[in-house]
Amino acid sequence: MTCKLSPIISVDSVELDVSPYVKVSVVIKGAFSDFLKDEELSKYIRAVCVLSIYDPDSQEVSNSVEAVLESKAHWKDTEWYKNARGWDAYLRAEKVLPTDSAVFDIDLSDIVRAGEVITQDDKVSWNKTYLSYFTYIQVNTQQMAEDFNIAIADEYKGMAGDYETGVIMIGGVVVDSDERSFNVRDLREVVEEEPVDGGSCSP
Amino acid sequence: MTKSNSHFTDLMITKDISGNADFIFGVDMDRMAIDNSAYSALIADMADVAKRQIAANSEILSFNIVRRQVKKELSLNSLGSPQKPEVFSDETISHQVLGSVGEMSEVPLSISGKTSGIKYLTASDMGLSKQTAGTYQYELSISTVCGFIPTVNKLLKKLYRTSNDVDDYLALLDIPDNYDSNKQKSKISIRAAKTDEMSKTYVDAISYFQNLKNIDEEYKRASSLIASRSASKESIGIFQKRLNTVIDKVERLISKTGTGATPSGVANKPANSGLPNASTMEIKQSFSNTISVENKDNKFVDYFKGKGKVGGGLNVYSSSEVRNSKPETIYLEAPMTSLESLEARGVTFVINPIVESTAIDTSPQEMISSKKYIDSSATTVGGLLSDDLSPIDLSEASVASLVSTVDISAAVSSMAPKLSSVNSFQAPADKITKVMPKEITTGAMTKEAPAMTQPRTMVLVASQASEPASCSTKSSESMLKSPEWKPLEEVSGEKGAVMLCKQEGELSDVANGFFLMEMK
Numbered sequence: 001m002t003c004k005l006s007p008i009i010s011v012d013s014v015e016l017d018v019s020p021y022v023k024v025s026v027v028i029k030g031a032f033s034d035f036l037k038d039e040e041l042s043k044y045i046r047a048v049c050v051l052s053i054y055d056p057d058s059q060e061v062s063n064s065v066e067a068v069l070e071s072k073a074h075w076k077d078t079e080w081y082k083n084a085r086g087w088d089a090y091l092r093a094e095k096v097l098p099t100d101s102a103v104f105d106i107d108l109s110d111i112v113r114a115g116e117v118i119t120q121d122d123k124v125s126w127n128k129t130y131l132s133y134f135t136y137i138q139v140n141t142q143q144m145a146e147d148f149n150i151a152i153a154d155e156y157k158g159m160a161g162d163y164e165t166g167v168i169m170i171g172g173v174v175v176d177s178d179e180r181s182f183n184v185r186d187l188r189e190v191v192e193e194e195p196v197d198g199g200s201c202s203p
Numbered sequence: 204m205t206k207s208n209s210h211f212t213d214l215m216i217t218k219d220i221s222g223n224a225d226f227i228f229g230v231d232m233d234r235m236a237i238d239n240s241a242y243s244a245l246i247a248d249m250a251d252v253a254k255r256q257i258a259a260n261s262e263i264l265s266f267n268i269v270r271r272q273v274k275k276e277l278s279l280n281s282l283g284s285p286q287k288p289e290v291f292s293d294e295t296i297s298h299q300v301l302g303s304v305g306e307m308s309e310v311p312l313s314i315s316g317k318t319s320g321i322k323y324l325t326a327s328d329m330g331l332s333k334q335t336a337g338t339y340q341y342e343l344s345i346s347t348v349c350g351f352i353p354t355v356n357k358l359l360k361k362l363y364r365t366s367n368d369v370d371d372y373l374a375l376l377d378i379p380d381n382y383d384s385n386k387q388k389s390k391i392s393i394r395a396a397k398t399d400e401m402s403k404t405y406v407d408a409i410s411y412f413q414n415l416k417n418i419d420e421e422y423k424r425a426s427s428l429i430a431s432r433s434a435s436k437e438s439i440g441i442f443q444k445r446l447n448t449v450i451d452k453v454e455r456l457i458s459k460t461g462t463g464a465t466p467s468g469v470a471n472k473p474a475n476s477g478l479p480n481a482s483t484m485e486i487k488q489s490f491s492n493t494i495s496v497e498n499k500d501n502k503f504v505d506y507f508k509g510k511g512k513v514g515g516g517l518n519v520y521s522s523s524e525v526r527n528s529k530p531e532t533i534y535l536e537a538p539m540t541s542l543e544s545l546e547a548r549g550v551t552f553v554i555n556p557i558v559e560s561t562a563i564d565t566s567p568q569e570m571i572s573s574k575k576y577i578d579s580s581a582t583t584v585g586g587l588l589s590d591d592l593s594p595i596d597l598s599e600a601s602v603a604s605l606v607s608t609v610d611i612s613a614a615v616s617s618m619a620p621k622l623s624s625v626n627s628f629q630a631p632a633d634k635i636t637k638v639m640p641k642e643i644t645t646g647a648m649t650k651e652a653p654a655m656t657q658p659r660t661m662v663l664v665a666s667q668a669s670e671p672a673s674c675s676t677k678s679s680e681s682m683l684k685s686p687e688w689k690p691l692e693e694v695s696g697e698k699g700a701v702m703l704c705k706q707e708g709e710l711s712d713v714a715n716g717f718f719l720m721e722m723k
Contacts, residue, residue, distance in 0.1 A: 013387070013433060025387075101385050173420055174427070183433035186424040187441055190406070193414040 007161055009047050009098070009135035012167050013183040017143040020112035020126045022168075024049050024104040026135060030161075044140045047098040048160075050081050051106050054090035055130035055170075061086050065134055069163050078138060078158035098137060128189045136163040210235035212321065212686075214341055214490030215445050215715035217517070217707070220505060220533070220538045222332035224270075225492055225517045226341065227310065227325040227703065227717060233258035235345075241482045242351040242460055249433075253354070253411035260350030260357075264483065266304040267344045269297040270328060273493055300328045300341065310719060313700035314665045314686050323703070325516030325719075331496065338495045343488040352482075354431030355457055358408055364448045365404040368397065369443045372429065376436055384436070402426040405442070408449045500537045503712040506660075508533075511715055517703075519719040525660060525691065527706065532711065658708040661688035662720070696722040 007030035015023040081091040094104040138160040145152040150196040236258040307324040376382040382389045387660035402425035428438040506528040511518035
């Protein structure tokens, strides 16, 4: 059986804070969106936003986030981004109640460093990182089954709708407005030229 | 304020075929303007963008190049050691060669394909060919108005204007029902062109204090905070706070100048409008290279016969012309023999063939007994300049009567190498023969001194050891001296590149010894 939830979470704006902290404002689109407002049901439904600093061009991980979501691994494991092999170093997620103006506040400070100074943990710099998002609506079917005393197969423990994805920045540079459907407020401080031995620049 | 400085390259000077001087020199105008500013200490802490802008706002009041005759005088340093052999002497009069920078042509010189920030200027001294003799030196004087105060004032004015715009923007969002806090959208906002201008002003100001990695990205970043489609009240507030920080920085900079220029004072004053506190600086540069009017041996070598111009600075030749160039020796006069050279120096020889049977004039006044001067009694009577020595005018003396031609030959031969104009000298036992050089007028240059360096064309290239560099006000000298000369064969350049070349290794003077080569 294929179960598909119609609402899609679209990103309206992204705010890149000074520290590695991101605020993602979303809007929920689709016929099912009114249904999400039902208080009885809404407690089982969550809007999920996953931020990824994994640069697919680096090919450090054999799989891609898209491939994981396509395989519906998140249906079986609702917190796949925490447990899946190797993804913990690249992904951070937040779940919120799906409202008209849902905002995700996601702290990336444990995987991204704010300044340019390289420390022992060797995190990627906030001014150089790749950043993309994945959003979807997910139903906690397992909880629902427990509450309503119904049996449900493991592969439907976390039924989810279609996901939406987009790239926010590449190498620390926000993608051009022509290539994205959302606004970006970039609150990060200016990036200084890296010092070169023997001088700074030529006029 | 007058300062000497090291913002100039050497003066590379040559003569054209008419004897006019063509010269070129490099000057780091930006660094010169900054290093000689009264505010150089403040400027040193500013970013490269600011330094360039300050240099651009420095206005040249006067520009002069003068020529002065120099004479060889041995001057001693404080330790008593000889230093510069040629010095300006007080009695020489300066002749103006150029009276404005507009009389010089800027050469888009490519040094190993890099632009070093040095401006190369070339011009000609058409008056040198009118000089009859002497060695000459050139001196450059520039008087400029420092661009620091105008630059900072201009910046501050723009920042104040932007600050007012931000206030207006926030006031607009405070209009009832205009701003939706939840959606962070306003119904009435300001034009994108305006927010772009505001963000540009802010980033440009930041760039005066920090060397930004990518200024275009910073424009976008700043714009994202205030552009109406993405801005929130909070993000505009952040922009305002950052703008005020920059304004504070610029105000503090002005207060440090001690010029009395105040933020309120500059706000309504147009930049570059004859500010009372604008400082002027006088820069003098005496180039050590000299040029002599006389040609060595009255000849010169021309590698580009029939090509090139007279005046207008160094000649430009294509790379193929340079590679196919052949030296030709041009004699200004028929070359002198050794004897003619001696005659030119006031010594007259009258050559009489030696005839053993010829009776020697033994008139009493010319008979000189040397016995008393060279025998054992000489010490008691005195030396050769004894009062009773009969006067002899050596310039009119019969040389043959005194010495044989063999002796003359031996004497002149030993002198010949020391005489610059001696071409050849042969003295058979019984006569002296002038031997003319094989090519008296023009012709392919022969090897005059095989043991010396082979003549070759050299090209100015950047030294691999030292990259040109920075806007730091400390290392100007090393930057200007970093280029080096490399043989033409070892140099390649992109099509259209203009390179500075020189002919090296010639024993004779070379016309157009420095020239420009355009790569084809």
